[in-house]
Amino acid sequence: MTTDFVRDYFARALAADRLAHAYLLWGPAPEERDRAARDIAAAFVCPEGPARGMAPCGACRACSAVARGASPAFIELSADRDTIDIDAVRELIATLAIAYEARRVVFAPRIERLTLPAAHAFLKTIEEPGGATLYLFTTGNIGSLLPTIVSRCHRLPLYAAEAHPPPPDNPDLERLLADPARRDELDSETLADYAPGEDRRDRLRVLCAHLIAHAERRAAALCGEAPAAPTIFDALDLRGVLHVTERILAAAADIDANIHPDLLLECLLIDLRRGAA
Ligand SMILES: [Zn+2]
Structure with missing residues (x-):
């Protein structure tokens, strides 16, 4: 599926109130899949995003906070680390325990970075859908993930249109x-x-x-x-x-x-x- 298709897919799922709570975007191109996930995340937390076909407005408070990387609505796990360890997951769990009045996204690029203990702790978190919390993960290698993680996610294969002319x-x-x-x-x-x-x-x-x-x-x-x-x-x-x-x-x-x-x-x-x- 191309990025446009994925965006459209989320717009329809959200409009029909049929959004799953965890999605795994996987594909060979890391930039493509991370960009797609960020776009969807931004559109999800922007109050205008869903009505605009999953495109963020770019002008509201939520949009500028996400762009600055300073939004409590957009939580990215261990952005600059080689692994996502148990401490990062515990910190996430503590953050999610604080009530939040709007939609928010947990974004974990390269989810294969989860260490085993972190993966087990994380599983419990994604098993308990937080209502307005959307989990977005990306990976280039589904085979390297715990099957229990994969099975709890809705998987979306992703590729750049130019990769498959x-x-x-x-x-x-x-x-x-x-x-x-x-x-x-x-x-x-x-x-x-x-x-x-x-x-x-x-x-x-x-x-x-x-x-x-x-x-x-x-x-x-x-x-x-x-x-x-x-x-x-x-x-x-x-x-x-x-x-x-x-x-x-x-x-x-x-x-x-x-x-x-x-x-x-x-x-x-x-x-x-x-x-x-
Ligand atoms: Zn906005």
Whole structure:
């Protein structure tokens, strides 16, 4: 999901009063995901933010306090440290215990910095939703987090639009991906037909680019931003789309790792079938 999509997603969730209390934004680009989280945080605490489509007004007291880094409504955990330790979490718990009359955000960039004792203390905090407190975490590596932390967060995969440009024209592959009934035809042999002349890794790159475009299309249709167009992901709800997007991004990120591309493709296809079932 691009930053714009994530902003829109929060605006809709807030308008529908369906905001979860903890979100984990993850993606390969640290600046992108931290900027997205800060934007959302600023818009959340700005009284005008939600009505402006999750864009802070930039002019009110809340906005200028957040910009100065001096707002009690915006708590950033251990901004300049390599770890988030138990003392930082205790301090947070003490701060949160003080009643606060407006919305506030706890922002923990690179949540993988939590030490183990800190993570356990932190778990208790995010288990008790404080009503108007929104937890925003970011990470580049979900695998390094305690599964109990991950499972308590709503996960949002995030990438820069320029990192996944529109896929190259491939009408035959598009026809296949537009037909949910033909999902099972996808395998490495078929893929070789659709991207002849390319090596296995490049074929997988082509497939991932098309799949991401389809996931975006399904997400846009679910959000009412684009008319529904047939895609391989037609059976998925928004949560399902976010899940398969995660799997596709993870596979795309592994293409250049030391994993046989056919194995990577097999795993991706299993994930997709499971996700789209
Ligand atoms: Zn404002």
